[in-house]
Amino acid sequence: MTAKELVNKIFFVEILKGMALTLSRMFSHAVTIQYPTERRPIAPGFRGQHALAKNPEGKAKCVGCGLCATICPSQCIQVIREQGKVARYEVDVLRCIFCGFCVEACPYGAVVLTENFEYSNYSKEAFYLTKDKLLSNWDKYMAGKKGEDYFKKFWHPMSDDLGTPQGQAVFRGRK
């Protein structure tokens, strides 16, 4: 044991350093967020509860192609077509892992994840979203300018630019 180590031990230098740190932290600002009264700002592109997009006429954009249901890793989307129309579009939220693949897969930008994350409930039925609930979610969370911006910025619908990227080797017509 060197002299310095001995001095450190006798005068509790390490412990005093630690105590100085905790004392300085005592006067710093707490990081706690008092949840119901105070909320954390939602991160851009937050993946929350699902919604089915509506076109300007107020009809569902979904055509029922079933790509979202196909790509869904947890297989929680069910699309049933009857007579050329979407009869049922249902999401089992309790099984969803919020990967966002359905949104990426949709060629029409018809399904979207909203910023809503506060939908806890006591019944299982409340987490089984039918087409009506999904459409009303669009009105609740994605209506107006904010929803539109959010939609365009983070869930850029593929239908906006269907086509091959510039770098792709592909026949682009005769020169």
Add this chain to the structure above:
Amino acid sequence: MNIDPKTVDILIKFGINLLIILIQIVIVLGIALLHVAYATYFERKVIGHMQVRLGPMRVGPHGLLQPIADGVKLFFKEDILPAKADKAVFYLAPVIFMAASMINLSVIPYTASFVIAKINVGLLFILAMAGMGVYGIFISGWASNSKYAFIGGLRSSAQVISYEIAMGLSLAGVMIMAGSVNLSEIVKAQANSVFGIFAIPQIIGFVVFTIAAVAETNRTPFDLPEAESELVAGYFTEYSGFRFALFFLGEYIAMLIMSSIAAVCYLGGWTIPWYILKVLPFLSYVPGIFWFLMKVYAFIFFYYWIRATVPRYRYDQLMAIGWKILIPVALANLLLTGLAKLLL
């Protein structure tokens, strides 16, 4: 029957004295219980802020009613007796533990005139009662018929007994300097001494006492008897409801007692050093109880500060610190103090 007027006089005086003592007891007990309630709040707030949290915030403004909510919750909880526990002893243990720590409140001099029992063996009485508290801890661990409680009880009794020696030896330095074990006399001796407080000439003893006091009350970093990660809650694992609250009360009152001893024996009790009074003479108008409480709460804050900073020691480290470092250091301090007293 003819009663001698002298006897009546004595009886009346006795009655008045008894009444005064009873009133003092009620005041001290009321304040001590309220202190325990808000000491938990103070602790949670201090540790919370040190860990960059907020502590209790929900019940009342800034969580000020949290201790009351906790008390009500504990009071209405179910009282559970383990199936194979020794019933009588199981029920007796928390009472012994709490009584042994609460009885010390009677000998602490809060101000020059406010002491419930002005006895000449105050310091020895407190040391003896600290030894009594071990019975509560140990038989609670034994009577619970649970391995966690049993190991907790064993650890606690071994620890408290080991650190009691170091604490007693460090306090012996104070006894030598004051020439008395009456707590009021110790404070007066400090007020008349050169340094004003014994913490300066007895700095080694004070450090030993501080460490031993933390270990003696089973607080972090010496909280092995109730190490949550190993023993659930240690010796009071099997207690619930109000019996648990009794242990809780006992522990916090023991902390108050230790802080009071530190204030009385090392920090000058209700007095402040004469050189401070010389510089700031108006401070003599401040009542003594203010200085006493300030010192006590500073020491309690120190307890919390340590708890927020230092992780728990290993059991062999704990014993090594107690036996190989604190006791020899306290003995050396005793020797130095004795020599100084002889030569100066």
